[in-house]
Amino acid sequence: MARAKFTTTFLDKTPMSGGLASFRFAKPRGFEYVAGQWFVLSIPSPTGTLSKPFTYSSSPTEPFLMMTTRLSGSDYKNALDALQPGTEVEMDGPGGRFTLDPARERVAFLAGGVGVTPIRSMLRFLADAPAATTPRLVAFYGNLDETHIPFAEEFVEFEQKLGLRTVHVLTQPGEAWTGHKGFITADVIKAELDDPTAWTFYTSGPPPMIEAMKKVLEICGVPAGNQIFEYFGAPGK
Numbered sequence: 063m064a065r066a067k068f069t070t071t072f073l074d075k076t077p078m079s080g081g082l083a084s085f086r087f088a089k090p091r092g093f094e095y096v097a098g099q100w101f102v103l104s105i106p107s108p109t110g111t112l113s114k115p116f117t118y119s120s121s122p123t124e125p126f127l128m129m130t131t132r133l134s135g136s137d138y139k140n141a142l143d144a145l146q147p148g149t150e151v152e153m154d155g156p157g158g159r160f161t162l163d164p165a166r167e168r169v170a171f172l173a174g175g176v177g178v179t180p181i182r183s184m185l186r187f188l189a190d191a192p193a194a195t196t197p198r199l200v201a202f203y204g205n206l207d208e209t210h211i212p213f214a215e216e217f218v219e220f221e222q223k224l225g226l227r228t229v230h231v232l233t234q235p236g237e238a239w240t241g242h243k244g245f246i247t248a249d250v251i252k253a254e255l256d257d258p259t260a261w262t263f264y265t266s267g268p269p270p271m272i273e274a275m276k277k278v279l280e281i282c283g284v285p286a287g288n289q290i291f292e293y294f295g296a297p298g299k
Protein backbone atom coordinates (compact mmCIF):
# COMPACT_ATOMS: atom_id res chain seq x y z
CA MET A 63 0.00 0.00 0.00
CA ALA A 64 1.31 3.47 -0.86
CA ARG A 65 2.33 5.71 2.03
CA ALA A 66 -0.44 8.19 2.92
CA LYS A 67 -1.54 10.54 5.69
CA PHE A 68 -4.79 9.88 7.46
CA THR A 69 -6.58 10.75 10.68
CA THR A 70 -7.58 8.08 13.16
CA THR A 71 -8.46 7.84 16.84
CA PHE A 72 -6.58 6.68 19.92
CA LEU A 73 -8.26 3.66 21.53
CA ASP A 74 -6.38 2.59 24.64
CA LYS A 75 -3.04 2.10 26.39
CA THR A 76 -1.59 -1.01 28.06
CA PRO A 77 1.25 -0.36 30.53
CA MET A 78 4.08 -2.95 30.37
CA SER A 79 7.06 -3.66 32.58
CA GLY A 80 10.13 -1.47 32.43
CA GLY A 81 8.24 1.77 31.74
CA LEU A 82 7.01 0.55 28.35
CA ALA A 83 3.45 0.85 27.10
CA SER A 84 1.51 -0.23 24.04
CA PHE A 85 -0.93 2.20 22.42
CA ARG A 86 -3.74 1.05 20.16
CA PHE A 87 -5.46 3.10 17.47
CA ALA A 88 -8.45 2.49 15.20
CA LYS A 89 -7.48 0.82 11.93
CA PRO A 90 -9.27 2.49 9.01
CA ARG A 91 -11.28 0.15 6.81
CA GLY A 92 -9.12 -1.17 3.96
CA PHE A 93 -5.83 0.05 5.47
CA GLU A 94 -3.00 -2.34 4.67
CA TYR A 95 0.59 -2.70 5.83
CA VAL A 96 3.17 -5.45 6.07
CA ALA A 97 4.46 -6.78 9.40
CA GLY A 98 7.70 -4.97 10.23
CA GLN A 99 6.83 -1.62 8.61
CA TRP A 100 6.69 1.77 10.37
CA PHE A 101 4.60 4.94 10.39
CA VAL A 102 4.88 8.51 11.64
CA LEU A 103 2.53 9.30 14.51
CA SER A 104 1.52 12.95 15.02
CA ILE A 105 -0.19 13.76 18.29
CA PRO A 106 -1.51 16.89 19.99
CA SER A 107 0.57 18.38 22.82
CA PRO A 108 0.43 21.57 24.90
CA THR A 109 3.02 23.09 22.54
CA GLY A 110 1.45 21.97 19.27
CA THR A 111 1.55 18.81 17.16
CA LEU A 112 4.51 16.48 17.74
CA SER A 113 5.59 13.70 15.33
CA LYS A 114 7.83 10.61 15.63
CA PRO A 115 8.25 7.38 13.67
CA PHE A 116 7.32 4.04 15.22
CA THR A 117 7.13 0.47 14.03
CA TYR A 118 3.72 -1.16 14.11
CA SER A 119 3.96 -3.64 16.98
CA SER A 120 0.58 -4.94 15.80
CA SER A 121 0.19 -7.46 13.02
CA PRO A 122 -1.89 -6.84 9.88
CA THR A 123 -4.06 -9.74 11.14
CA GLU A 124 -5.20 -7.66 14.13
CA PRO A 125 -8.17 -5.28 13.94
CA PHE A 126 -6.26 -2.28 15.38
CA LEU A 127 -2.98 -0.44 14.84
CA MET A 128 -0.55 -0.63 17.77
CA MET A 129 2.81 0.85 18.68
CA THR A 130 4.94 0.12 21.74
CA THR A 131 7.43 2.47 23.33
CA ARG A 132 9.25 3.56 26.46
CA LEU A 133 7.63 6.43 28.33
CA SER A 134 10.93 8.29 28.62
CA GLY A 135 9.71 11.59 30.01
CA SER A 136 10.34 13.43 26.74
CA ASP A 137 7.74 15.99 25.63
CA TYR A 138 6.54 13.59 22.94
CA LYS A 139 6.14 10.63 25.27
CA ASN A 140 4.41 12.79 27.91
CA ALA A 141 1.90 13.90 25.27
CA LEU A 142 1.45 10.29 24.15
CA ASP A 143 0.90 9.15 27.72
CA ALA A 144 -1.71 11.90 28.21
CA LEU A 145 -3.81 10.91 25.16
CA GLN A 146 -7.46 10.33 26.03
CA PRO A 147 -9.44 7.58 24.28
CA GLY A 148 -11.20 9.06 21.26
CA THR A 149 -8.55 11.73 20.64
CA GLU A 150 -7.79 12.25 16.95
CA VAL A 151 -4.20 11.61 15.83
CA GLU A 152 -2.55 11.67 12.42
CA MET A 153 -0.67 8.75 10.91
CA ASP A 154 1.62 8.80 7.90
CA GLY A 155 2.46 5.35 6.57
CA PRO A 156 3.18 2.61 6.04
CA GLY A 157 6.88 2.88 5.21
CA GLY A 158 9.97 0.71 5.26
CA ARG A 159 11.24 -2.55 3.88
CA PHE A 160 12.06 -4.38 7.12
CA THR A 161 9.68 -7.20 6.25
CA LEU A 162 10.03 -10.97 6.12
CA ASP A 163 11.35 -12.35 2.86
CA PRO A 164 9.35 -15.57 2.27
CA ALA A 165 12.31 -17.06 0.40
CA ARG A 166 14.44 -17.21 3.58
CA GLU A 167 14.37 -20.67 5.12
CA ARG A 168 16.24 -19.85 8.34
CA VAL A 169 15.43 -16.58 10.07
CA ALA A 170 17.19 -15.30 13.20
CA PHE A 171 16.02 -12.16 14.98
CA LEU A 172 18.33 -9.96 17.05
CA ALA A 173 16.44 -7.61 19.34
CA GLY A 174 16.90 -5.74 22.56
CA GLY A 175 14.09 -4.30 24.66
CA VAL A 176 11.65 -2.18 22.70
CA GLY A 177 13.54 -3.01 19.49
CA VAL A 178 11.40 -6.12 19.46
CA THR A 179 8.36 -4.26 18.05
CA PRO A 180 8.68 -5.25 14.36
CA ILE A 181 9.60 -8.80 15.39
CA ARG A 182 6.48 -9.10 17.55
CA SER A 183 4.52 -7.89 14.50
CA MET A 184 6.12 -10.50 12.21
CA LEU A 185 5.71 -13.37 14.67
CA ARG A 186 2.11 -12.45 15.45
CA PHE A 187 1.43 -12.38 11.70
CA LEU A 188 3.00 -15.81 11.17
CA ALA A 189 1.09 -17.22 14.15
CA ASP A 190 -2.26 -15.79 13.00
CA ALA A 191 -1.91 -16.50 9.29
CA PRO A 192 0.27 -19.58 8.95
CA ALA A 193 1.97 -19.92 5.59
CA ALA A 194 2.34 -23.24 3.77
CA THR A 195 5.92 -23.32 5.04
CA THR A 196 7.18 -21.42 8.06
CA PRO A 197 10.90 -20.66 8.15
CA ARG A 198 13.02 -22.04 10.96
CA LEU A 199 12.90 -19.26 13.54
CA VAL A 200 15.28 -18.23 16.31
CA ALA A 201 15.03 -15.02 18.34
CA PHE A 202 18.03 -13.71 20.25
CA TYR A 203 16.32 -11.43 22.73
CA GLY A 204 18.32 -9.15 25.01
CA ASN A 205 16.73 -7.61 28.09
CA LEU A 206 17.53 -6.47 31.62
CA ASP A 207 16.08 -9.35 33.64
CA GLU A 208 13.31 -11.94 33.74
CA THR A 209 10.67 -9.35 34.64
CA HIS A 210 11.55 -6.91 31.85
CA ILE A 211 10.88 -8.93 28.70
CA PRO A 212 8.33 -7.21 26.45
CA PHE A 213 5.69 -9.62 25.10
CA ALA A 214 7.23 -12.50 27.10
CA GLU A 215 3.99 -14.50 27.23
CA GLU A 216 3.38 -14.10 23.53
CA PHE A 217 6.86 -15.41 22.80
CA VAL A 218 5.91 -18.61 24.61
CA GLU A 219 2.85 -18.84 22.36
CA PHE A 220 5.04 -18.24 19.28
CA GLU A 221 7.36 -21.03 20.43
CA GLN A 222 4.41 -23.41 20.65
CA LYS A 223 2.72 -22.36 17.40
CA LEU A 224 5.71 -21.63 15.17
CA GLY A 225 8.51 -23.74 16.60
CA LEU A 226 10.31 -20.48 17.44
CA ARG A 227 13.37 -20.91 19.65
CA THR A 228 13.84 -17.88 21.91
CA VAL A 229 17.35 -17.37 23.25
CA HIS A 230 17.03 -14.91 26.12
CA VAL A 231 20.15 -12.93 26.98
CA LEU A 232 19.82 -10.96 30.23
CA THR A 233 22.18 -8.32 31.58
CA GLN A 234 21.05 -8.55 35.22
CA PRO A 235 19.27 -11.89 35.68
CA GLY A 236 18.24 -13.34 39.02
CA GLU A 237 20.41 -15.94 40.78
CA ALA A 238 18.35 -18.86 39.45
CA TRP A 239 18.98 -17.86 35.80
CA THR A 240 20.78 -20.57 33.84
CA GLY A 241 20.63 -18.91 30.41
CA HIS A 242 22.98 -16.43 28.73
CA LYS A 243 24.12 -13.42 30.74
CA GLY A 244 25.31 -10.07 29.44
CA PHE A 245 24.78 -8.85 25.90
CA ILE A 246 24.15 -10.68 22.63
CA THR A 247 27.66 -11.55 21.41
CA ALA A 248 29.20 -13.66 18.65
CA ASP A 249 29.89 -16.33 21.27
CA VAL A 250 26.19 -16.50 22.16
CA ILE A 251 25.20 -16.85 18.50
CA LYS A 252 27.87 -19.46 17.78
CA ALA A 253 26.82 -21.41 20.88
CA GLU A 254 23.22 -21.54 19.66
CA LEU A 255 23.55 -21.94 15.88
CA ASP A 256 25.67 -24.62 14.23
CA ASP A 257 26.29 -22.46 11.18
CA PRO A 258 25.33 -18.78 11.60
CA THR A 259 26.26 -18.10 7.96
CA ALA A 260 23.26 -20.19 6.85
CA TRP A 261 20.79 -17.86 8.62
CA THR A 262 19.28 -14.51 7.65
CA PHE A 263 19.48 -12.07 10.57
CA TYR A 264 16.81 -9.41 11.12
CA THR A 265 18.08 -6.81 13.60
CA SER A 266 16.04 -3.88 14.91
CA GLY A 267 16.63 -1.24 17.56
CA PRO A 268 18.38 2.03 18.32
CA PRO A 269 21.60 2.83 16.41
CA PRO A 270 24.00 1.67 19.20
CA MET A 271 22.32 -1.76 19.20
CA ILE A 272 22.52 -1.97 15.40
CA GLU A 273 26.21 -0.99 15.35
CA ALA A 274 27.00 -3.58 18.03
CA MET A 275 25.10 -6.31 16.17
CA LYS A 276 26.82 -5.46 12.86
CA LYS A 277 30.16 -6.24 14.51
CA VAL A 278 28.75 -9.44 16.02
CA LEU A 279 27.49 -10.62 12.62
CA GLU A 280 30.82 -9.76 11.02
CA ILE A 281 32.65 -11.89 13.61
CA CYS A 282 30.19 -14.72 12.88
CA GLY A 283 30.99 -14.43 9.14
CA VAL A 284 27.37 -13.77 8.15
CA PRO A 285 27.25 -12.56 4.51
CA ALA A 286 26.02 -8.99 3.98
CA GLY A 287 23.08 -10.33 1.97
CA ASN A 288 21.91 -12.21 5.07
CA GLN A 289 21.88 -9.09 7.26
CA ILE A 290 18.72 -6.97 7.35
CA PHE A 291 18.46 -3.95 9.66
CA GLU A 292 15.91 -1.46 10.94
CA TYR A 293 17.37 1.61 12.64
CA PHE A 294 15.16 3.25 15.25
CA GLY A 295 17.30 6.36 14.79
CA ALA A 296 17.26 8.44 11.64
CA PRO A 297 13.66 9.36 10.77
CA GLY A 298 12.30 7.93 7.57
CA LYS A 299 15.15 5.51 6.98
Ligand SMILES: Cc1cc2nc3c(=O)[nH]c(=O)nc-3n(C[C@H](O)[C@H](O)[C@H](O)COP(=O)(O)OP(=O)(O)OC[C@H]3O[C@@H](n4cnc5c(N)ncnc54)[C@H](O)[C@@H]3O)c2cc1C
Nearest residue numbers: 100114115116117131132134135136138179294295296297
Ligand atom coordinates in the same frame (compact mmCIF):
# COMPACT_ATOMS: atom_id res chain seq x y z
C1 LIG B 1 11.92 3.40 11.51
C2 LIG B 1 11.83 3.70 13.00
C3 LIG B 1 11.06 2.88 13.82
C4 LIG B 1 10.99 3.14 15.19
N1 LIG B 1 10.23 2.32 15.97
C5 LIG B 1 10.15 2.55 17.31
C6 LIG B 1 9.37 1.70 18.15
O1 LIG B 1 8.70 0.76 17.69
N2 LIG B 1 9.35 1.99 19.48
C7 LIG B 1 10.07 3.02 20.02
O2 LIG B 1 10.01 3.23 21.23
N3 LIG B 1 10.81 3.84 19.26
C8 LIG B 1 10.87 3.63 17.91
N4 LIG B 1 11.60 4.47 17.12
C9 LIG B 1 12.31 5.60 17.78
C10 LIG B 1 11.30 6.74 18.12
O3 LIG B 1 10.96 7.43 16.93
C11 LIG B 1 11.91 7.72 19.14
O4 LIG B 1 13.05 8.32 18.58
C12 LIG B 1 12.29 7.03 20.43
O5 LIG B 1 11.17 6.33 20.96
C13 LIG B 1 12.80 8.06 21.47
O6 LIG B 1 11.86 9.10 21.61
P1 LIG B 1 11.74 9.91 22.97
O7 LIG B 1 10.72 10.99 22.72
O8 LIG B 1 11.51 8.98 24.11
O9 LIG B 1 13.17 10.47 23.22
P2 LIG B 1 13.96 11.74 22.56
O10 LIG B 1 13.18 13.01 22.67
O11 LIG B 1 14.40 11.35 21.21
O12 LIG B 1 15.14 11.82 23.61
C14 LIG B 1 16.04 10.75 23.83
C15 LIG B 1 16.10 10.45 25.34
O13 LIG B 1 16.33 11.66 26.07
C16 LIG B 1 15.59 11.67 27.27
N5 LIG B 1 14.68 12.87 27.35
C17 LIG B 1 14.30 13.64 26.30
N6 LIG B 1 13.50 14.63 26.71
C18 LIG B 1 13.38 14.50 28.07
C19 LIG B 1 12.69 15.23 29.08
N7 LIG B 1 11.98 16.31 28.80
N8 LIG B 1 12.76 14.77 30.35
C20 LIG B 1 13.48 13.67 30.64
N9 LIG B 1 14.17 12.96 29.74
C21 LIG B 1 14.13 13.37 28.47
C22 LIG B 1 14.79 10.41 27.32
O14 LIG B 1 15.45 9.48 28.17
C23 LIG B 1 14.81 9.90 25.90
O15 LIG B 1 14.78 8.49 25.84
C24 LIG B 1 11.68 4.25 15.76
C25 LIG B 1 12.43 5.09 14.92
C26 LIG B 1 12.50 4.83 13.56
C27 LIG B 1 13.31 5.74 12.67
